[in-house]
Amino acid sequence: xxxxxxxxxxxxxxxxxxxxxxxxxxxxxxxxxxxxxxxxxxxxxxxxxxxxxxxxxxxxxxxxxxxxxxxxxxxxxxxxxxxxxx
Numbered sequence: 628x629x630x631x632x633x634x635x636x637x638x639x640x641x642x643x644x645x646x647x648x649x650x651x652x653x654x655x656x657x658x659x660x661x662x663x664x665x666x667x668x669x670x671x672x673x674x675x676x677x678x679x680x681x682x683x684x685x686x687x688x689x690x691x692x693x694x695x696x697x698x699x700x701x702x703x704x705x706x707x708x709x710x711x712x713x
Contacts, residue, residue: 645678647664647665647677648665649665649666651676658681658682659687660679660681660682662678662679664677664678
């Protein structure tokens with residue numbers, strides 16, 4: 628069986644950076660749709676959705692695993708920082 632080559636990812640210097648503070652998730656049989664948006668500052672209780680990302684189920688699962696790992700590491704670092712400051 629051939630060894631799988633690692634994926635080479637190119638991230639351009641001018642990659643757009645945006646902040647989003649809310650999301651919706653829709654799950655279908657073959658894909659997961661995530662919409663991202665922001666709460667409106669000028670109108671309370673309103674928001675605008677700005678981006679829709681469609682992922683395969685396997686990509687969504689990989690995203691879930693990566694987010695869980697990142698949040699676990701972040702939590703651990705925060706607890707360590709608090710313990711050192713005490």
